[in-house]
Amino acid sequence: MRCIALMLGAAVIAGPVTVAAQAKPDHPKSQTAGAVSISVPRPLLPESFAGWEQSDAPRPLADPAQVDSANTAALKEYGFQNGLEVHYKKAGETLTLRALRFNDLSGAYGAYSFYRANGWPREDIGNGAASYHNRVLFWQGSTVVDATFSHVNPMTGSELRELATQLPTAQGTRALAPPILSDLPKKSLDAQTTHYAVGSASYAGSGGVLPPDLVGFDRGAETVTANYTLNSGPAVLTLIDYPTPQMAQAQEARIRDYLKAGANAQPAFPKPLQDSDQASLEVRRTGPVVALVSGDAIPDESHKLLASVHYESEYVSIPQPTESEVSKTGKLLLGIAELVIIGSVAALLLGFFLGGGRALYRMAKGKPASSLYEAEFIRLDLRE
Secondary structure (H helix, E strand, O other): OHHHHHHHHHHHHHHHHHHHHHHOOOOHHHOOOOOOOOOOOOOOOOOEEOOEEEOOOOEEEOOHHHHOHHHHHHHHHOOEEEEEEEEEEEOOEEEEEEEEEEOOHHHHHHHHHHHOOOOOOEEOOOOEEEEEOOEEEEEEOOEEEEEEEOOOOOOHHHHHHHHHHOOOOOOHHHHOOOHHHHHOOOOOEEEEEEEEEOOHHHHHHOOOOOOHHHHOHHHOOEEEEEEEEEOOEEEEEEEEEOOOHHHHHHHHHHHHHHHHHHHHOOOOOOHHHHOOOHHHOEEEEEOOEEEEEEEOOOHHHHHHHHHOOOOOOOOOOOOOOOOOHHHHHHHHHHHHHHHHHHHHHHHHHHHHHHHHHHHHHHHHOOOOOOOOOOOOOOOOOOOO
């Protein structure tokens, strides 16, 4: 309807112009048609890649409920924008791709970690990938792609890597990874178990240890949870990043009191805390980050893991005013003057040493120091 209205409007506008052109044939240059360029955004997924061709029309995914009705709230927390589902075929094989676009790279990584189950083998595709049987999940920039193959083969990885190069990349501040990831200790970390959450739904859905209301997402908290393989058993490390150290200090006290309550805690311990060794539960704050360790490791190793968490603030240098042209010119002239003075002093010293050396040499030969009054002639004897 909107296109029809635009066409009718164009016809109404064009009518008087035509009449005027007929009334005044002496001015043919007035009959100019302005070209209208329409920018059509590139589809999120290509029509073909690596030999795969679309088998039917793409299905737009404008609402998170179309993507995953059970986790609509989590997708909204990660900043879901839109998506596209496309079916492909190649040599009797089929492939279904679901590409989900988010506001930034952090949201895409969070959604990827939300849907990637622990233990999925790592793949080298895009910014990060994992696979499970005939399913491959990867993320590139602000886009998450869920690929389901009828059969996988040795070329599956290279095909998806080619696809990843055609996906849009995040730019500027949208390309920044969650800073809290850098606070995770690297030793004994199982990198395929990290889960990043920015809200209650995403935290609970990715296996969060604490009750979501206790974390404080309403205060701008962000969390990352990861598994560690220690000598005495597995441990789970939870990091909660708050906007300020003061907020982190207040939440640390609440979490510590909750853990001390044990069986009398309200609300009751979630299953991850119930399955943990109660003696190994410990919480600690460093800067605006609150760290919690749970699991089955012995208390000594749990304490060492917790002690290895160190918050390091990132300092950004403030740009200073640029130097004026007058100051630059003054420095240039001063430098030239310094060079002239140094050259003059060097010339005087060189002349003193060379002249004094010659005078000493003459005095050593029994001659006057100066040869100013000595008449030295060169005589040519031309007589036969």
